[in-house]
Amino acid sequence: MSGTDSSVSEYRIAAAWSQPFSVANALVSLLFSLLALLLWVAAAATYVVDGDAVAAIGFSCVGILVSILVVTALRSTGFRNFSPGRAVRNVRSDDHGAGLAVASGYNVANLIGAAICLGSGYWAMLYVASRGGDATTLVSRGRATQQSESSYILLGAITLLIGLALIAIRMRASVTIYESGIQRMESFRFTFHHRRTTTFLGWDEMAGVVRDVKIVPTGWGSQNIPVLRLVRSETAPGQSNLDTAQSVGLAVNRLPVDAQTLYSLAKSMFDSEDRRRLLATAEARLLLTPPPLRERWAAAKRLKREAEDAERSST
Template identity: 30%
Template sequence: MSTMSDSDPIPTLGLVGSSRWPQKLHLGWLTCTAAMLAFGVLGGVVTAQSVGEGDVAAAAGFACLVLVFIGLSILGLGLGGFRSIGLSRRIVQSHDQTYGRGIEVPTGRYGALLLAAVLASGAAYGLTAAAVHFAGIAEALLPEGRDTGGGAALMALAGSVALVAAVLCIVCRPRTVLGIYPSGVHRRARQWRRQVFRRSDLFLAWDDVASILPDEMVVHTGWADVMHPMIKLATHEALPAEDRLQFDEEATATVMAKLFVAEPNTLLALLQFLKDNPDRRYVLERPDARELLRPPPLRERFRAARLAKSSGSGMGRPGGV
């Protein structure tokens, strides 16, 4: 087997132009982001005015509304194409007693926590608006025409529902760690299914993997379809029933690539590289092995997506990654 010094450059995994899931700029989402930012600025002005007038309750409520708009604008940036900007710090080198040295890639927590913060801020606004109305302090937080007892009760109900949803976003967030080793792929997962947490601990040796297949799950959102990249590891034998997750099949382990902190195309390229090159898998033992998952610069990915669209070689699917 060939050897490689730690001082040698890490291998480059393919070209950005060959990406399965081109990373596009979505002007619709970016327009929504700009609108949310504008509402956030307006809310900040109203909050400052409330503070100047000594209306602390109204200032607190409007401040929560500003946080909602800021959170929505950040989520909009990701949907608009600004994601996986660099190599995540959460991709780390692993030294497992069973599988040896490799790298671990966890699922992201940023999106779920941000959504929970948006919901919690919205809940705080709704509950504050209802509280100040029933206390007779102020009615400025309620929409015009809804400044009644019924309107306040509706805001309290909406706030309570949003608060429960925020808690569920954090508690029920799927958590998976993908360990990639010279010997194979190790998936440790915890999923909330049927009102209980299910745990899975699955290891696939490279010789057990028959093929690696990219796929997509399209979510219909009404006015736009959002595509979620999936990496399917087809195996020669059936997976243990107790270790199958929601999107697994009898002889296929599914990696929901968009949920992980690694850029999906780069993760797919690394798995395919290791599958096709048994004599190069030792690269995972290097101290800088995590650099294998460093994505191309964002500008290059946008440019490759434009070129793929203009040449007609794109995926031809609705929405985008």
């Protein structure tokens, strides 16, 4: 591999680890916000002007659903990881000493499931309103028939079941940086199926801490998922799809902290034994304090520009 090709790869890895500001996602967030506002206005107008509480509740359910989507869209825009949250905490282990644990935040599947369950309330309100003869405030005149009532029940039941199924999914991940090494825990639970794996790698068992990406195909291209890779001194079988015989992979995108800040902390702990003593202090959580948002956005923009320039120079 030529030096130029190597630089392009390094730029792409750095870009995947950055936190950019997405104009497209910002526009989507704005549209969702306007839609949520319209739904809340419709709910208020239906209740105040028409006096229809049932229809107002129906519009409110959909308004809550869209409001949750607004929060999700804002995170994808770049508004996230403002400071070490409650998911970052000081821990102590009899085997590994003092440490700093980072647990995964909310599960996207659970959030979507909760939103869908709230959306099913709209169908419930339609059914209640149609039984009372007031469904014309929620559907066009002539649609509130007995056949429509059966459809409301069926659609509401399907929506509720899908939402509950998504809420039942429990996926958790945590990374703990100890004085003696790094531990990864992954857990998956759905109804009666439960799988949990724990991997610990001591500092003396590592040959390095590097940034990497996992390329995940999507319907419109591919997505680069940042992976913190702990390089082993000796080969060993992996326990996760991110592992290799030579390394242990940590999916940092699942953690509610800035990926670059987490990498810098793990790298400094690997390089310096003196730095590891900071994990025993009460202020250890502050080690994961990220730079301000504007600095991260500017760095991501600069990396993208450098990657594009390097790729053009290689052709």
